[in-house]
Amino acid sequence: MTDLEAGSSIPELRVTPDKYLPHRYAGASGDFNPIHIDPEFAKAVGLPGNILHGLWMMAQVARGNAQLAKGDPRALKRLSVQFRGMGFPEQELVVSGTVKEADGERVIIDTVAAQGDNQVIRNAEAEVRVP
Amino acid sequence: MPVKTDAIGKQWEPVTYEVGAEKVREFANAVGAANPVHHDHEAAKSAGFRDLVAPPMFCVVYSARAMGPAILDPEVGINVATMLHGSQEFEWGEPVCDGDVIATTATCSEIYEKDGKGFYVFETVSTNQEGERTVKGTWTNIVRGV
Numbered sequence: 001m002t003d004l005e006a007g008s009s010i011p012e013l014r015v016t017p018d019k020y021l022p023h024r025y026a027g028a029s030g031d032f033n034p035i036h037i038d039p040e041f042a043k044a045v046g047l048p049g050n051i052l053h054g055l056w057m058m059a060q061v062a063r064g065n066a067q068l069a070k071g072d073p074r075a076l077k078r079l080s081v082q083f084r085g086m087g088f089p090e091q092e093l094v095v096s097g098t099v100k101e102a103d104g105e106r107v108i109i110d111t112v113a114a115q116g117d118n119q120v121i122r123n124a125e126a127e128v129r130v131p
Numbered sequence: 132m133p134v135k136t137d138a139i140g141k142q143w144e145p146v147t148y149e150v151g152a153e154k155v156r157e158f159a160n161a162v163g164a165a166n167p168v169h170h171d172h173e174a175a176k177s178a179g180f181r182d183l184v185a186p187p188m189f190c191v192v193y194s195a196r197a198m199g200p201a202i203l204d205p206e207v208g209i210n211v212a213t214m215l216h217g218s219q220e221f222e223w224g225e226p227v228c229d230g231d232v233i234a235t236t237a238t239c240s241e242i243y244e245k246d247g248k249g250f251y252v253f254e255t256v257s258t259n260q261e262g263e264r265t266v267k268g269t270w271t272n273i274v275r276g277v
Contacts, residue, residue, distance in 0.1 A: 024160070024161045027157070028154075028161035029191055030195065030196070031195070055188070056161070056162060058219060059162035059163075059186070062187055066187070070166075071165070071166040072166070073164075073168065073169070073184055073186055073226055076187045077222065077223055078222045078223070079187075080219070083215070
């Protein structure tokens with residue numbers, strides 16, 4: 001059983017990706033799309049600069065939710081996200097969430113990830129097993 | 132011009148991925164997954180895992196490989212130059228550990244047009260060497276100006 005109930009907030013996760021994080025994530029994930037790692041290419045296709053990988057931001061949402069179970073990788077059962085904005089290196093990303101349903105160990109959380117006012121992930125829903 | 136929908140239901144050949152400890156550590160470091168179970172064999176075993184275990188989002192490493200052929204298939208007809216990753220869902224099952232061999236099959240589940248954009252939805256199902264499902268993914272790609 002958990003003391004989480006509908007409407008309660010989960011602890012925020014704050015992380016600032018450094019300038020070269022997209023390069024490390026590209027290597028780790030295999031996604032070398034130049035919009036993530038080459039600022040000149042990104043500008044040439046109309047972006048303000050190289051942008052964070054959406055799936056790296058999703059991984060931060062996953063981590064923010066898994067914190068409820070001390071980062072146990074078995075805890076996160078399901079996560080759905082919508083990518084709705086561009087994230088940038090060297091800006092703090094804040095993952096915050098509100099409990100939508102809590103039924104025994106099964107908790108459903110609505111999550112948002114934002115850089116300032118820029119919501120980069122919206123309508124994220126996680127199902128976490130919190131022992 | 133309406134989007135082509137002939138590829139709905141098409142399934143591609145399974146793609147396999149061999150999980151290794153250093154790749155798991157590299158990925159865990161890149162996403163900030165600091166739990167020792169992702170870095171240390173003994174810590175993972177003491178916590179009840181078969182071996183050093185991958186963070187849940189490691190599924191993108193082994194299942195994205197199956198998405199490549201689907202996205203580039205001319206029968207699907209995606210213009211990758213104007214493609215955006217619209218949304219993503221994963222549903223996890225058995226944890227993925229060092230030494231596992233994961234097979235992923237991609238299927239095109241939906242293609243439709245809305246507000247001048249093409250929506251291409253794919254499903255991936257990944258299973259380990261014992262036939263246990265490790266993750267199911269739903270990938271929605273949006274193509275502008277179809």
